[in-house]
Amino acid sequence: MKKEIFEKKAYDPFEFEEKIYNFWIPYFKPRGKGKPFIILIAPPNITGSLHLGHTLQNVILDTIWRYKKMQGYDSIWFPGIDHAGIATQNVVEKELRKEGLTRFDLGREKFIDRVWQWKEKYGGIILEQFKKLGLALDWSRVKFTLDKEYVAWVEKAFLDYYKKGYIYRDLRPVNFCPRCQTSLSDLEIEYKETEGELYYIKYPLKLGGFVIIATTRPETMLADVALAINPKDEKNFHLVGKIALLPIINRELPIIVDQRVDPKFGTGILKVTPAHSLVDYEIGLRHQLPLISVIDTQAKMTDVSEFSGLDYLTARQKIVDRLKELNLIEKIEKIKHNLPVCERCKTELQVIPSKEWFLKMKDLAQLAIRAVKNKEVEIYPAKFKKPYFDWLRNIRDWCISRKIWWGQQLPVWYCQNCGDEKYVVSFKKPKIKCSQCKKSNWQRTEEVFDTWFSSALWPFAILYYQKEKKWYPADLVASAREILQLWIARMIFSGKFFMKKTPFKTVFIHPTVLTKEGKRMSKSLGIGVDPLELIEKYGTDALRFGILFQMSAHQDLRFDERPIDQGKKFLNKIWNAYRFYFLTISKHKVLKENSLSSADKKILASLKITKNFVNRKIEDFELGLALKRIYKFFWHELCDIYLETWKGETKNNPQIFRQVMLESLKLLHPFIPHLTQLIYFSFGQKKPLFFEKWQ
RNA sequence: GGGCGGGUAGCUCAGUGGCAGAGCAUCACGUUUACACCGUGAAGGUCGUGGGUUCAAAUCCCACCCCGCCCACCA
Numbered sequence: 001m002k003k004e005i006f007e008k009k010a011y012d013p014f015e016f017e018e019k020i021y022n023f024w025i026p027y028f029k030p031r032g033k034g035k036p037f038i039i040l041i042a043p044p045n046i047t048g049s050l051h052l053g054h055t056l057q058n059v060i061l062d063t064i065w066r067y068k069k070m071q072g073y074d075s076i077w078f079p080g081i082d083h084a085g086i087a088t089q090n091v092v093e094k095e096l097r098k099e100g101l102t103r104f105d106l107g108r109e110k111f112i113d114r115v116w117q118w119k120e121k122y123g124g125i126i127l128e129q130f131k132k133l134g135l136a137l138d139w140s141r142v143k144f145t146l147d148k149e150y151v152a153w154v155e156k157a158f159l160d161y162y163k164k165g166y167i168y169r170d171l172r173p174v175n176f177c178p179r180c181q182t183s184l185s186d187l188e189i190e191y192k193e194t195e196g197e198l199y200y201i202k203y204p205l206k207l208g209g210f211v212i213i214a215t216t217r218p219e220t221m222l223a224d225v226a227l228a229i230n231p232k233d234e235k236n237f238h239l240v241g242k243i244a245l246l247p248i249i250n251r252e253l254p255i256i257v258d259q260r261v262d263p264k265f266g267t268g269i270l271k272v273t274p275a276h277s278l279v280d281y282e283i284g285l286r287h288q289l290p291l292i293s294v295i296d297t298q299a300k301m302t303d304v305s306e307f308s309g310l311d312y313l314t315a316r317q318k319i320v321d322r323l324k325e326l327n328l329i330e331k332i333e334k335i336k337h338n339l340p341v342c343e344r345c346k347t348e349l350q351v352i353p354s355k356e357w358f359l360k361m362k363d364l365a366q367l368a369i370r371a372v373k374n375k376e377v378e379i380y381p382a383k384f385k386k387p388y389f390d391w392l393r394n395i396r397d398w399c400i401s402r403k404i405w406w407g408q409q410l411p412v413w414y415c416q417n418c419g420d421e422k423y424v425v426s427f428k429k430p431k432i433k434c435s436q437c438k439k440s441n442w443q444r445t446e447e448v449f450d451t452w453f454s455s456a457l458w459p460f461a462i463l464y465y466q467k468e469k470k471w472y473p474a475d476l477v478a479s480a481r482e483i484l485q486l487w488i489a490r491m492i493f494s495g496k497f498f499m500k501k502t503p504f505k506t507v508f509i510h511p512t513v514l515t516k517e518g519k520r521m522s523k524s525l526g527i528g529v530d531p532l533e534l535i536e537k538y539g540t541d542a543l544r545f546g547i548l549f550q551m552s553a554h555q556d557l558r559f560d561e562r563p564i565d566q567g568k569k570f571l572n573k574i575w576n577a578y579r580f581y582f583l584t585i586s587k588h589k590v591l592k593e594n595s596l597s598s599a600d601k602k603i604l605a606s607l608k609i610t611k612n613f614v615n616r617k618i619e620d621f622e623l624g625l626a627l628k629r630i631y632k633f634f635w636h637e638l639c640d641i642y643l644e645t646w647k648g649e650t651k652n653n654p655q656i657f658r659q660v661m662l663e664s665l666k667l668l669h670p671f672i673p674h675l676t677q678l679i680y681f682s683f684g685q686k687k688p689l690f691f692e693k694w695q
Numbered sequence: 696g697g698g699c700g701g702g703u704a705g706c707u708c709a710g711u712g713g714c715a716g717a718g719c720a721u722c723a724c725g726u727u728u729a730c731a732c733c734g735u736g737a738a739g740g741u742c743g744u745g746g747g748u749u750c751a752a753a754u755c756c757c758a759c760c761c762c763g764c765c766c767a768c769c770a
Binding site for chain 1: 767
């Protein structure tokens with residue numbers, strides 16, 4: 001690539017970008033020279049394709065990678081992808097549905113084969129798309145969260161936790177999707193506003209009279225074990241300590257006090273149903289109430305009285321009819337309320353008790369809190385520390401098991417003769433005998449890990465479990481806001497627990513990319529923008545420019561396509577500025593004296609100011625402001641003024657011209673890597689531009 | 696319900712105590728030998744509303760209105 005390329009008046013990114021990327025690839029590896037600057041990538045889901053969130057996040061990191069490299073650091077980051085449990089399983093199930101099949105038709109083994117096929121076909125797509133963004137990733141070390149070594153790490157972590165008493169198995173109410181047939185974490189739940197009925201039901205008191213309870217779910221009343229009121233509720237306080245009778249089956253219900261009751265809802269009296277409500281379960285724990293379940297995993301009534309086997313909606317109607325016969329319905333009101341539905345399939349969820357594996361969070365949350373308080377990790381912008389601390393301070397134990405099929409199986413073995421009450425936690429099939437049946441007939445559980453349990457260990461796998469074992473911890477990770485708790489917090493306590501060190505020093509919570517109207521982008525609503533289409537239209541450098549130009553470290557970004565067009569024009573401006581440079585410079589002999597014209601002095605001063613400003617702003621993650629300053633410098637100070645002084649007679653110094661043009665190229669490179677590399681070749685250079693020193 | 700952020704030119708946004716800014720869009724002029732994906736210039740704003748502090752407020756304080764995001768979820 002020589003100077004002849006400048007015969008063209010306009011820059012065509014499509015002719016060069018891919019070639020330049022391929023030229024760089026070998027140089028993206030760690031060089032082993034200089035102080036490492038390590039970036040931790042957020043592994044995209046194998047279901048994913050590039051969206052503007054990924055684009056922003058990774059372009060920020062790549063810009064910093066190149067900046068740091070030019071500061072003399074050995075910048076390093078590795079690519080990887082996440083198996084993403086439920087998300088992937090549901091995508092494959094959707095494919096099956098087109099063939100008229102469900103996963104149960106295939107059976108577990110064949111279904112998992114299908115998911116692996118899917119992974120082989122689509123798993124790497126988003127990584128290929130990362131190449132299109134020009135990311136300086138070391139492609140010789142791609143990791144996947146179901147790689148053999150990775151799986152071993154996750155098992156080892158589980159065993160460690162287990163040996164130290166952090167893991168337990170318990171029967172607990174969990175959010176359960178009757179369609180997906182699995183428990184879900186809080187984060188996999190959506191709420192849908194729905195019009196429903198609020199039933200006011202009379203519960204007789206044992207010593208005469210009655211109280212009225214408001215509920216939207218009468219079918220769960222058969223699992224009631226108490227009634228509760230708020231301690232500040234003076235109106236109802238006289239009821240405390242009395243006994244109520246559960247209609248239809250006449251179970252005795254103590255009336256207790258608990259602060260979780262909202263005195264303003266309904267009559268201010270809550271029926272406590274620990275098996276089918278998470279709040280009620282908490283109340284139940286505090287008051288040592290029993291756990292009675294009346295709904296099963298199919299959302300059908302279990303074996304209680306005459307309602308057994310009915311689905312929950314039919315049962316609701318029958319129970320209401322019966323209460324009406326007994327004259328125990330005071331009134332029925334319309335109410336708007338939020339129904340919990342499965343994030344993936346939108347089925348209404350049931351809270352039901354299920355045997356699940358839990359991780360004790362109290363100590364671990366403390367580790368994560370202290371790590372940030374002691375500044376072992378810095379969270380930027382600082383305003384995100386509050387939600388981080390709030391979440392950790394109010395944390396519940398983490399349900400880490402899922403009953404889906406796609407994922408990593410727990411290293412847990414159940415006795416085939418005695419059932420799942422007898423189990424062994426072990427890496428390999430246990431040889432010991434069951435304490436009950438005295439036989440060794442162990443079967444590995446089909447339960448899999450919550451995908452976030454696996455992701456929480458990502459830094460070990462990608463940084464430590466490289467052969468060199470020397471990249472842990474990272475310097476920087478960037479994250480979307482909504483996974484601050486799900487991912488970032490969990491990586492922090494996992495790192496502190498297993499490695500005694502936080503997995504990274506700085507977390508940058510980047511802005512959310514919103515639509516022009518300020519709404520969240522959403523594929524299902526059809527208001528997303530596809531970055532690949534933008535690349536096809538404008539090229540990678542222009543996209544990078546456009547998105548970084550709009551970016552602020554503190555504020556969300558309302559996406560606007562115009563700055564990308566502006567970027568395309570800017571690239572052309574740069575192209576032509578260097579065309580002019582190469583045409584002009586050949587006509588001028590290098591001066592022997594180091595005399596500077598006033599234009600020379602002015603542009604050098606301006607370059608220095610710009611550089612200092614850009615340094616400061618990049619360190620503060622204010623890439624938008626940095627780029628705006630560079631834009632102003634290059635276009636308006638360099639092109640509009642300084643270059644003009646080279647037309648006609650000039651007293652300028654050609655050495656300064658060369659110096660300024662080379663320095664500008666370096667300044668632009670982290671933001672606009674491809675074009676600047678191309679022009680760098682025209683200066684007779686054969687190395688990557690990011691090997692140049694920034695200052 | 697709790698938390699966080701935003702409201703500045705038609706649009707997207709800079710600007711945190713000292714004469715209101717940029718890009719795009721608009722208008723006028725200019726085919727000046729790097730670039731019409733250009734240049735020169737113009738027009739355009741009661742800085743959400745009301746009050747307060749100050750010599751001075753877009754900027755600091757208080758109240759309110761509107762918009763958005765995150766978290767929790769009311770039985």
